[in-house]
Amino acid sequence: MAQDSLWETPAAKTLRAEPGFELDQLDRNSTPGFTGNKADGERLLEERGAVLSDLQELLYANGRSGDSRSILLVLQGMDTAGKGGMVRHVIGHVDPLGVQHAAFGVPTEEEKQHHYLWRIKKALPRGGYLGVFDRSHYEDVLVVRVHDLVPEDVWSARYDEINQFEKELVDAGTTIVKVAMFVSLDEQKKRLEERLDRPDKYWKYNPGDVTERGLWPAYQQAYQAMLDKTSTEHAPWYVVPCDRKWYSRIAVTELLIDALEKLDLDWPPANFDIEAEKARLAQS
Amino acid sequence: MAQDSLWETPAAKTLRAEPGFELDQLDRNSTPGFTGNKADGERLLEERGAVLSDLQELLYANGRSGDSRSILLVLQGMDTAGKGGMVRHVIGHVDPLGVQHAAFGVPTEEEKQHHYLWRIKKALPRGGYLGVFDRSHYEDVLVVRVHDLVPEDVWSARYDEINQFEKELVDAGTTIVKVAMFVSLDEQKKRLEERLDRPDKYWKYNPGDVTERGLWPAYQQAYQAMLDKTSTEHAPWYVVPCDRKWYSRIAVTELLIDALEKLDLDWPPANFDIEAEKARLAQS
Numbered sequence: 083m084a085q086d087s088l089w090e091t092p093a094a095k096t097l098r099a100e101p102g103f104e105l106d107q108l109d110r111n112s113t114p115g116f117t118g119n120k121a122d123g124e125r126l127l128e129e130r131g132a133v134l135s136d137l138q139e140l141l142y143a144n145g146r147s148g149d150s151r152s153i154l155l156v157l158q159g160m161d162t163a164g165k166g167g168m169v170r171h172v173i174g175h176v177d178p179l180g181v182q183h184a185a186f187g188v189p190t191e192e193e194k195q196h197h198y199l200w201r202i203k204k205a206l207p208r209g210g211y212l213g214v215f216d217r218s219h220y221e222d223v224l225v226v227r228v229h230d231l232v233p234e235d236v237w238s239a240r241y242d243e244i245n246q247f248e249k250e251l252v253d254a255g256t257t258i259v260k261v262a263m264f265v266s267l268d269e270q271k272k273r274l275e276e277r278l279d280r281p282d283k284y285w286k287y288n289p290g291d292v293t294e295r296g297l298w299p300a301y302q303q304a305y306q307a308m309l310d311k312t313s314t315e316h317a318p319w320y321v322v323p324c325d326r327k328w329y330s331r332i333a334v335t336e337l338l339i340d341a342l343e344k345l346d347l348d349w350p351p352a353n354f355d356i357e358a359e360k361a362r363l364a365q366s
Numbered sequence: 367m368a369q370d371s372l373w374e375t376p377a378a379k380t381l382r383a384e385p386g387f388e389l390d391q392l393d394r395n396s397t398p399g400f401t402g403n404k405a406d407g408e409r410l411l412e413e414r415g416a417v418l419s420d421l422q423e424l425l426y427a428n429g430r431s432g433d434s435r436s437i438l439l440v441l442q443g444m445d446t447a448g449k450g451g452m453v454r455h456v457i458g459h460v461d462p463l464g465v466q467h468a469a470f471g472v473p474t475e476e477e478k479q480h481h482y483l484w485r486i487k488k489a490l491p492r493g494g495y496l497g498v499f500d501r502s503h504y505e506d507v508l509v510v511r512v513h514d515l516v517p518e519d520v521w522s523a524r525y526d527e528i529n530q531f532e533k534e535l536v537d538a539g540t541t542i543v544k545v546a547m548f549v550s551l552d553e554q555k556k557r558l559e560e561r562l563d564r565p566d567k568y569w570k571y572n573p574g575d576v577t578e579r580g581l582w583p584a585y586q587q588a589y590q591a592m593l594d595k596t597s598t599e600h601a602p603w604y605v606v607p608c609d610r611k612w613y614s615r616i617a618v619t620e621l622l623i624d625a626l627e628k629l630d631l632d633w634p635p636a637n638f639d640i641e642a643e644k645a646r647l648a649q650s
Binding site for chain 1 (some may be wrong): 427428430431450453454457458461462463465467469498500555558559562565566568569570571573576579580633634635636638640643644646647650
């Protein structure tokens, strides 16, 4: 089944955070643009995962041949939004060889000694690679803002700084796919309950997650500001409802496919004389 | 079907490079220890890949809970031996989140300014991670030896140094799974021919590969010396015939499963009061 028949509008169009977007109007259990059900979505994930994999191989091949372009997927969301599952079930379709994954938790002592973009710059994807950020520099206008970790004049200056930083990245050939993942308060509770009910999930549970739930309104406000101030032409945000994991996964798969297709990649031409090499090889 | 029924002896036992192993006696088209055919192997790869994935999640969970142990898969072999395919088809089964992949080609200018283990040490897996080295520090006793890139007294001292380095790694909690992948001269020719015949494979072709074929005997001698001198109790080599890709992939899957099972991992216990957290969550 062609994906066109199930997406009534492309994910990249439907999910893009346009000016005036209101986060508190978002139904986090919805499946914007998609007309299918969960079974359709799961089948589509396999089909489109294979397409994503083929496109990633093209990107990698071009990178090996000197193309400096890359893709950077930024996953930003509250605990339990499904960032880890996104890596496993979407990025898991592509060759691990071509993926650069980085997770940004509480900064280390060394990281704290540097500018907040220092650790980010070290982890940027090289040419031909698909970079994946599990959390990102946006932590520095989210948790940092909510917890007053730096004064307001410091964090409020970061939006422009981030826009500028991303502009330079884009100009240098990186397509940034920024995905804001939103789970509802109720669904988050269910997911945390599961972690407390299953011994194979205890390791994922962090008492701090419950503390953060108490700050939910402040976080929503910080996310709204982030979307308002940093959804730019060169690096727009995509807002993905995440109460249905299957939906969020096909949505991000489509966003990545869209970004890769726009690079208009083809197999790199031979940078050697094919017939001469065939003759050399035959004699070897 | 249980894997026991197709492996008449475990891969970790059959493939281990024991003292006196003679590389020139190795049939590179053979399937040591395995009684099944290609279809069996391909089915088994899926089954056992799922087992590998579960074990890797346990490793990762323990790493997140403070366990400093890790696994390091070292893939060493001539061009076309199938190192890239091994990453894709074996490591591709596990969560990309828990994999640290590093490829070691010709050293960069910066790397050349440092000791040959410098770039290796920077890429070692952290606790809980599965590290994958596509080529490794063994390049420094293989290509470097064959091409006389440093004097003999320099490279010949490296075997002991590598053994010592690996001993320290193992003592610190890393299980090193060293896989020497051997393809035959004829099969290599076929694989290179394919790269010259298919425009989607040109990017994988490097004229230098044909040059290296002319040095085949010297490489075999260097590999023999590597196996003789660095297959230690703490970090033995496993010799994997690679003319049949499906075999090499199930073999390495089993080697990784074996290494992970020996860690005797269980889900980490909760490091919080479960009932108290359930109460907090309910009220949140």
